[in-house]
Amino acid sequence: MLLQAVTRETFWTIGPVGEAVFYFLAAVAVLVFSYGVYERFARYTKGTADPFERLDDLSGRVRRAARMLVSNEAQFDRDLYAGVMHAFIVWGFLTLLIGTTILAIDIDIYRRLAGESFFVGDFYLSYSLVMDALGLLFVVGVGMALYRRYEVREERLWGKHTGFEDDAFVWTLFVLGVGGYVTEALRIVGTGFPPFETVSFVGYFVATLFSAGGMSAGAAETLYTWAWWSHALLALAFVAAIPYAKPFHMLSSLANVVTRDEKAGLRLPRVPEHLAPDEIGYTEIGDLSWRQLLDMDACTKCGRCSSACPAKASGRNLDPRDVILDLKAYRESVDAGGEEVDIIADGGTSVIDSESMRSCMACMACMDACPVDIEHLTHFTEMNRRLTETGQQPEQVQEAMMNVFQNGNAFGDPARKRPDWVEELDFEVPDARDESVEFLWYVGDYPSYDERNQRVARALARVFHEAGVSYGILYEDEANDGNDVRRVGEEGLYEMLVEDNASAMADCDFEKIVCTDPHSYNTFEHEYPEMAAELDVEFDYPVFHYTQVLQTLVEAGRLDLGSIERTVTYHDPCHLGRYNGVFETPRDVVRATGADLVEMPRNRKDSFCCGGGGGGLWLDQEEDVKPSEERLREATEDTVRRPEQFVVACPMCATMYEDGRKTGGFEEELEIVDVSELVVEALDARTGASSGETTPAAAD
Incomplete structure (x- = not known):
C-alpha cells in the first residue's frame, strides 16, 4: 500500500511481535553495554x-573535548587524508546516532504523550535529507579507511598488536553504513517509490538500481524484513560489544581528552615522598594512576605516534604505540590471573625492555601527534625512574649523573672552570652575585664547558653587551638545570639541583631569567616553581629564552644590524618549539639579519628531533641513520633554494648537528650556526668587522 502522508512507517513489515522482540533485544544490548562501561x-x-588535577574546570574541559571531537582538528595534523576520513566517519556516526535518538523520542515518548507524531511533513523531509547526506559521508569515510588499511596498507596501521578486532571494527561500520541504505532502498521500492522520498537521495538512487534490475515491490517487501532484522541485530550487537573491544575508544578517548594535563611532559610528576627506593617507578600494574590506565584504553592503534617518533625512524628499539599497548596487554593478563613480571628491566621477561627507554629522546613528538592526548612521556619517565633505582641505566648515563652530582655539570669538569669562557671576551661579563641586574643569564652546561658552544655563549654575551642589556651570570655558582636529569629518571638528583640553583638565584638581585638552552627554559618555566615550593625555597621569576630577548632588542632598535644576505634554514628545538610553542620569535630574529629563510618540510611543532634530548647526548646509540643526519639530509633536499647555513637555537642541537655534519658527510654542504652567532654576523656586516671565532667556519 502506498503511503499518502509525508512520513514512513518505522516498523514496516515487522509487526507487533517483531517490535516487541526488537525492544527486548535493545534492552539487553543496553544492559550489556552499561555493565561493560561500568x-x-x-x-x-x-x-x-593522579598527581595532577584532572577534573578542575570540568565544564571547560568538556567543551574543549567536544570541540576537538566535532572539529577533528587533531586528526588533520600531519595527515590530511586521515583527517578527512575520520571527520566523515565521526560526523556521519554522530548524525546517525542523533537521528536514531530523535526517532526513539518520537516513537517512545512524544507519541505516547501527545498522541501524534512529529516525524511528518517538513520535519521528516529535512530529517531524511540530513541523514542520507551525512550517512553518505560516513560510508565514504569508512571506505577511505578500508582502502588505506587493505589496499594501500599504510605502514603505521599495522603492528604486533593489530588483530581481528581491528578488522571486525572497520568492517562492521562499513556493513552498518551500507546496510542502512540497502534497507532504505528496499522500503522505497516496496512502497512504490513515494515522490517525496527523493530527498533520501542515496536510498532513492539505490532503489532505482534495484528496480532497474527487475526487483518488484513484493520482492522488495519480503527482502526488507530480512534486511531490517540483519541491520538491527548487527547494530544492537555492535552497541553491546562497545565496552569489550576496540569501539570502546569512542568513550575512553573522549574521557582521555577531557582529563588531559595541559602541561603534560612540560612538567613531570614528583616522586611521592612516602615511597621507598624499591617502590619508585613502575614496579607493578598497581603503581599506575587511574589516568595512566585510561591512557592504555584510549589508544586506537592509529600509529601516529609511531610515525612521528624519531627514535623509531632511526631504527632504535622504540615504538611509542607498542609501549602503551604492551602495558595494556600486561594489565589485561594480570587481571585475568596471568603471571606477574617486571614491567621494565634490562632484557629477560620484562614487559618493556630497558633499551626502549634509553632510545627515547623526550622530544614529545609522540604526544603531539596523538589525537587522543595519551601522555607517553610520563609513562616513560616512570620506567626510567625504575631503571635508575635498580641501577640499570647505561654506564654513560650513570657517569653523567655522577658528574652532575659531584661537579654540577655533566662534563665532570670543576665548577670553578664554568666561567672560563668569558676570558676571551674584551669586556667584563657582570657578576649577578655582586650587582643588581634586569636579567640573570643562566648560561648552561654546554655553553660553559663545550668548546663549540662556548662560541655561542660569547656571541650572546657580545649581543647583550652591545645592546646595553642589564644582565649578569652566576659564574661558578651555576649548576646543571636538571631538565634531562629528571627525564632519565634521577628525581633525587633533580631535586638537589633545583634546591642549589634556586638558592643561588635567591641570593641575587634580578628581575628575569634568560636561558641559552631551551631545556633550561622549559624546566625553569614549568617545573622549578612547583618543585621549589615543595622544597621551601623561592623561585618565582619570569623566564625567557634568549631568542625572545633578542627579538625585543631588534624591535626596540637596540641592535644596529647589517644584512648577511645568505640562504639559511631554521631548526625548531623540541623544548622551545613543540614543548613551549615558541616558533615565530627565532624566525623573526633570523629574518632581521637579512638572511633568506627557507623552511624545511618538517617545521614548527612537526620538527624532527636532533637526538640529544632525554639523555641522548650522553649515549652512543646503535641506529640505522642518526636523527641529526636525517635532519641535515632533509635540510639539503631543496636543490633550488638550498640553504648555506643550518640555524639552531639550542646548544644540544648545535652539538648533535655538528656531529651529524661530520658523520653524515655534510661538511661541504652546510654550516651549523646558532641564532646568536647569526646576529653577531649581522652586527659585523654593519661595520665591516669580523667576529673571528664566532663565525661557523671557525668550527672546522
Whole structure:
C-alpha cells in the first residue's frame, strides 16, 4: 500500500511481535553495554591517585573535548587524508546516532504523550535529507579507511598488536553504513517509490538500481524484513560489544581528552615522598594512576605516534604505540590471573625492555601527534625512574649523573672552570652575585664547558653587551638545570639541583631569567616553581629564552644590524618549539639579519628531533641513520633554494648537528650556526668587522 502522508512507517513489515522482540533485544544490548562501561571505568578506581588535577574546570574541559571531537582538528595534523576520513566517519556516526535518538523520542515518548507524531511533513523531509547526506559521508569515510588499511596498507596501521578486532571494527561500520541504505532502498521500492522520498537521495538512487534490475515491490517487501532484522541485530550487537573491544575508544578517548594535563611532559610528576627506593617507578600494574590506565584504553592503534617518533625512524628499539599497548596487554593478563613480571628491566621477561627507554629522546613528538592526548612521556619517565633505582641505566648515563652530582655539570669538569669562557671576551661579563641586574643569564652546561658552544655563549654575551642589556651570570655558582636529569629518571638528583640553583638565584638581585638552552627554559618555566615550593625555597621569576630577548632588542632598535644576505634554514628545538610553542620569535630574529629563510618540510611543532634530548647526548646509540643526519639530509633536499647555513637555537642541537655534519658527510654542504652567532654576523656586516671565532667556519 502506498503511503499518502509525508512520513514512513518505522516498523514496516515487522509487526507487533517483531517490535516487541526488537525492544527486548535493545534492552539487553543496553544492559550489556552499561555493565561493560561500568566494569571498564571501575578498573580505573584501582589505579593510584593522579598527581595532577584532572577534573578542575570540568565544564571547560568538556567543551574543549567536544570541540576537538566535532572539529577533528587533531586528526588533520600531519595527515590530511586521515583527517578527512575520520571527520566523515565521526560526523556521519554522530548524525546517525542523533537521528536514531530523535526517532526513539518520537516513537517512545512524544507519541505516547501527545498522541501524534512529529516525524511528518517538513520535519521528516529535512530529517531524511540530513541523514542520507551525512550517512553518505560516513560510508565514504569508512571506505577511505578500508582502502588505506587493505589496499594501500599504510605502514603505521599495522603492528604486533593489530588483530581481528581491528578488522571486525572497520568492517562492521562499513556493513552498518551500507546496510542502512540497502534497507532504505528496499522500503522505497516496496512502497512504490513515494515522490517525496527523493530527498533520501542515496536510498532513492539505490532503489532505482534495484528496480532497474527487475526487483518488484513484493520482492522488495519480503527482502526488507530480512534486511531490517540483519541491520538491527548487527547494530544492537555492535552497541553491546562497545565496552569489550576496540569501539570502546569512542568513550575512553573522549574521557582521555577531557582529563588531559595541559602541561603534560612540560612538567613531570614528583616522586611521592612516602615511597621507598624499591617502590619508585613502575614496579607493578598497581603503581599506575587511574589516568595512566585510561591512557592504555584510549589508544586506537592509529600509529601516529609511531610515525612521528624519531627514535623509531632511526631504527632504535622504540615504538611509542607498542609501549602503551604492551602495558595494556600486561594489565589485561594480570587481571585475568596471568603471571606477574617486571614491567621494565634490562632484557629477560620484562614487559618493556630497558633499551626502549634509553632510545627515547623526550622530544614529545609522540604526544603531539596523538589525537587522543595519551601522555607517553610520563609513562616513560616512570620506567626510567625504575631503571635508575635498580641501577640499570647505561654506564654513560650513570657517569653523567655522577658528574652532575659531584661537579654540577655533566662534563665532570670543576665548577670553578664554568666561567672560563668569558676570558676571551674584551669586556667584563657582570657578576649577578655582586650587582643588581634586569636579567640573570643562566648560561648552561654546554655553553660553559663545550668548546663549540662556548662560541655561542660569547656571541650572546657580545649581543647583550652591545645592546646595553642589564644582565649578569652566576659564574661558578651555576649548576646543571636538571631538565634531562629528571627525564632519565634521577628525581633525587633533580631535586638537589633545583634546591642549589634556586638558592643561588635567591641570593641575587634580578628581575628575569634568560636561558641559552631551551631545556633550561622549559624546566625553569614549568617545573622549578612547583618543585621549589615543595622544597621551601623561592623561585618565582619570569623566564625567557634568549631568542625572545633578542627579538625585543631588534624591535626596540637596540641592535644596529647589517644584512648577511645568505640562504639559511631554521631548526625548531623540541623544548622551545613543540614543548613551549615558541616558533615565530627565532624566525623573526633570523629574518632581521637579512638572511633568506627557507623552511624545511618538517617545521614548527612537526620538527624532527636532533637526538640529544632525554639523555641522548650522553649515549652512543646503535641506529640505522642518526636523527641529526636525517635532519641535515632533509635540510639539503631543496636543490633550488638550498640553504648555506643550518640555524639552531639550542646548544644540544648545535652539538648533535655538528656531529651529524661530520658523520653524515655534510661538511661541504652546510654550516651549523646558532641564532646568536647569526646576529653577531649581522652586527659585523654593519661595520665591516669580523667576529673571528664566532663565525661557523671557525668550527672546522
